Amino acid sequence: MFIGAQVSLYPMTSDFVDVITTGLTALTPYKSDLRIETDDMSTLMVGPPEPLFGAIRDLFAAAAKRPEHVTMHVTLSRGCPGEPDDATCRCEVLERAQGESLADRKQLAAQAVGSAPTAGVEIDVQFSLYVMGSDAHMDEIYGCIDFLRESGTFFKTKNFCTRLRGDAGAVFETLRQAFLRFGPAEGHVTIDLTASANSPSLR
Incomplete structure (x- = not known):
């Protein structure tokens, strides 16, 4: 399976270079677990979802701890049939999920959120989940909404x-x-998300 994300950070300040480089510095601890490639448009991160989401969280949290309004756009994908399998993307959660009911998966997901570490920064996110190539995709989406x-x-x-x-x-x-x-453990699932912090609209 191939698991990865394209991440773009957008600081609303003339000091945007420093905000972006500060965020990218937060990725340093993850470079041994993820393939990370940055260009002038975005940063690609490929690897298992535990460090992958930790890296995205820490990149945005580092930028969001400053006072300026900052947003981030992320495209996440797992199981894309157009990408080669990558052994570094092995995920035990997905392997176990093949034998778990939707009700069990909802319960396990809630437990994981309840034990999440505190980052110390408040953020807003809007996102969409896309379950590809599954006749029961709406059952999965409604389960996720629950x-x-x-x-x-x-x-x-x-x-x-x-x-x-x-x-x-x-x-x-x-x-x-x-x-x-x-979504199917071996199937193609994507998320499109936008994160925001320090928006003046909320003041």
Whole structure:
């Protein structure tokens, strides 16, 4: 399986270079577990979902701890048939999920969010989950929505997406669980998300 993300950070300040480089510095501890490639458009991260979501969380949290408004766009994918299998992307959660019911997966996802570490920064996220090539895709999506409503990070539904709000630790754990627990374990699943922190609209 191939698991990865394209991540782009958008600071709303003339000092954007420093904000971006500060965020990228937060990725240093993850370089032994992930393939990380940065260019002028985005940063590609490939590897198992535990460090992958930790790296995305820490990149955004580092930028969000500054006072300026900052947003981030992320495209996540697992099991894309157009990508070669990558042994570094092995994930025990996905391997176990093949034998778990939807109800069990919702319960396990909620437990994981409840034990998420605190990042110390409040963020907002809106995201959409896409389950590819599955006749039961809406069952999986509705199951994910049920989990989100009980996650403690749920804010509201919108057309085509769901809003989350809270500490970055809990929010990104919610996203990780949505990505891993819903949709076929061997299937193609993607998430499209936008994160925001320090928006002047909320003041």
